[in-house]
Amino acid sequence: MANKEGEITIELIKKLKELSGVGLTDAKNALVEAKGDFDKALEAMRKKGLTKAEKRGDRETREGLIESYVHDGRFGALVELNCETSFVAKTDEFKTLAHQMAMQVASMSPLYVDEDSIPEEAKAAKMKELEENFKGPENMKEKILEGQLKKAFSDQVLMNQPYILDDSKTVAEYIKEMIAKTGENITVRQFRRLELGVTE
Numbered sequence: 001m002a003n004k005e006g007e008i009t010i011e012l013i014k015k016l017k018e019l020s021g022v023g024l025t026d027a028k029n030a031l032v033e034a035k036g037d038f039d040k041a042l043e044a045m046r047k048k049g050l051t052k053a054e055k056r057g058d059r060e061t062r063e064g065l066i067e068s069y070v071h072d073g074r075f076g077a078l079v080e081l082n083c084e085t086s087f088v089a090k091t092d093e094f095k096t097l098a099h100q101m102a103m104q105v106a107s108m109s110p111l112y113v114d115e116d117s118i119p120e121e122a123k124a125a126k127m128k129e130l131e132e133n134f135k136g137p138e139n140m141k142e143k144i145l146e147g148q149l150k151k152a153f154s155d156q157v158l159m160n161q162p163y164i165l166d167d168s169k170t171v172a173e174y175i176k177e178m179i180a181k182t183g184e185n186i187t188v189r190q191f192r193r194l195e196l197g198v199t200e
Contacts, residue, residue, distance in 0.1 A: 008036050016041055019084055039087040061187045063089045067098035069106050075195040077105035084184040097178050097186070103164060104171060105191045110158040113188050114172075118153055126152050158188060 008031045016027040019042060026045070034041035061082035070076030081098040088094050104110075112118050127149055136144050154160045159172040166174070179186050 008032060012038055039085070042085060042087060060084070061185050065089050065095070065098055067102045069099060069102035071106055075106055077102045077191055077193045079105055079191045080189040082187045082189050083182065088182050088184050093182065100165065101188055104161065105158065105193050107164055108161050109193060110161060111156040112158065113190065114159045115153070115157055123149065
């Protein structure tokens, strides 16, 4: 995203300020040092520890890549992994993470990215089934059913699954570690899993 003429425009300064969370002066100085190269300025600010991380989860993720993993020609997955800048999307760390997420989907067959992705009708149908089979104390019914509902979908939700390369943490926890390392918000937007001879 380097500026061809090396011009440091107010638009570039504002964008750097927005992505990094620092003031306009710091953003301008970083661009001056990087001779107008936006990606270099952003990386320099990270190295100096100027990037604010407390609101990463609220930042938009419009960059990223689509990664695939195929196992023995029998089953595989496509995953869209997003981040904030094309700079991070091109790093080896981000590419590795995308590949690991594709492996996770291929191996563990999740149906949903996160709990918010579960259709309401699927939750309602499962809750009805749980209510019909409920045998606990009535005064604890609502709380117990909520726990059972969450547990019923836990294996189907990518973010709640144990991470295949380190089952001491969930996929969500592993991604949070990567967010801390890259300084950018990272999200799995969507995935598709295919298995030879199996149709949805």
